[in-house]
Amino acid sequence: MRNDLQGLEIGQKELQKLTNLPVNDELIILTHPMKRLLSRVVERAKGSEAATVIFIGMTILVSSYVAFDVIIRLFVNWVTIPSWLLLVISSCSVGILTQIFFYILWKQRSRTVRQNMTHSLKILLNDVERHSAVIKAIDINDQIEAAGNSGVSLNERKKVIEALKMTRNDLVRALKTERILRENKKFIVSKLELFADNLPTLTVMQVSEEASEHGRWLNEVFQIALDVQQEMKSLQSQGS
Template sequence: MKKTHTVMQPDLQGLEITKGELKALSGISVNAVIRPFKLRKVFQEVFTSIVVLVLLILSCLLLILCFPTYRIILIIIHLFFAIALVFEDFKKIFITRKNKHFVSLIDDVERYNSVIKSIDINDQIEAAGNPGVKLKDRERVIQALRLTREDIVRALKTEKIIRENQAFINLNPDLFANNLKALTALQVDEKASEYGRILNEALQIGMSIQDEMKHLKGEQFNE
C-alpha cells in the first residue's frame, strides 16, 4: 500500500531550521559535536571507537592470512582508517569543549523544531476529521514562532562571528538586541490551553537564547 505524504500547512513551511541551514548559519555541523557533552556520552563515543578499532584489527589480521602477499598494503590501509577514527573522536571532543554555547543553541533549535512538529501533527489530526483539536489563535502562535526563529538565526550568526572574530562583539553590541520583548507581549494568561503551551514554549526558547547571548557577551568583555 502506497503511503501518502502530508504537506505542512503554508504558514508552517519554511519555519523549521534544518541541519543544513544550521550548518550554513554556524559553520559547524551538528554531527561534529558530542551531545549532551557529559562524561557518560564521551565514554560511549570512545567505547564505540574502541569496538570499531578492534574490528579493524581483526579485519586486518584476517585479510593478511588470506592475502599474505599484500600484508604491507593491508596494514597501511587499516592503520589509516584507525588513525582517522581516533582523530575524529579527538576533533569532536575539542570542538564541543570549545563551542559550548553552540551546543546549547542546538538544543534550542531542536526544541523550536519540536514545537513546529507538534503543530504539524495537530494539523494532520484535524485534517483527518477531528475539528475539536483545531489550534486557537493560530496566527499569533505562528507570529511567536517567527520571532523565535529570528532570535535563533541571530544567535547562531552572532555566535559564529564571535567565534571567528574575537574582538567583533566589542565593536558591535547592537547585535545582541533581540525580540524578547515582542515575544513577552504575545504571552497569554491561558497557560492550560494548547495555544498558551506552544506560545510559552516559544517564549522559553527565546529566553534561553537571550541567556546564551549574555554569556557570550560577558565572556568577550572579560577576555
C-alpha cells in the first residue's frame, strides 16, 4: 500500500473506540489459529529448516507429555487410564469449554451492538465499509499499475486521496457525535459545528464534480453528513 493511503482506513479497533461498541466483532474459532500455525510449521518443514522444526516440535510434545505425566502421578495418582489418553481428553475438554466461552462472549457483545444500534450508526457503519472498499480498490489498482500496466493509472489521484482524507475526518466526527447523542438521550444538541469544517467544502465539490466517480462518492458522504444531522435533531426531540 502506498504511503498516501496509509492511515486512511478506520480500523476495527478505532471504530470500536469511536462508537464504544464491539462493532464488527468476529467469533473466535480456536481451530483457525491452530490451522495457521500448522500451515507455517508444514511450510518451514518443507524448506531448509525442516530438521530444526521437527526437533522443536518433538521437544515441545515430549516435554508437555512428561510434565503432564509427572503432575498426574503426583496429584491425581488414583486415575487408572493411561496418562496420554487423559492428556488427549483434557486437551479436548479445555478446547471445547474455551470455544463455548468465546461463543457466549461473542453473543453477548453482538446483543449489545443490536440493542444500541441507531439509524445513524447503521448508516455510518455502512459508509465506513464503503470507505474501506474504495481504499482497497485504489490499492489493488496501484498494485496492477506497479506490475507494469501503466494504462490503469488513476486519474486525479491526488484529488481522490484528499477527498478520502476529508471523508475520513467527517466520518470520525459523525461517529463521535452519534456516540454522544446515543449515550446522552437528553443531551441538548449544540455540536452541529462538528460538521462545519468539511461540510461546505464537500458541498462545493459535490456540485462541481458530481459527474465524476469520486464526485459521486463524495455525494454519498455529503448525504451521510446530512442524515446524521437529521438524526441528531430527531434524538434531540426524543430527549426533550
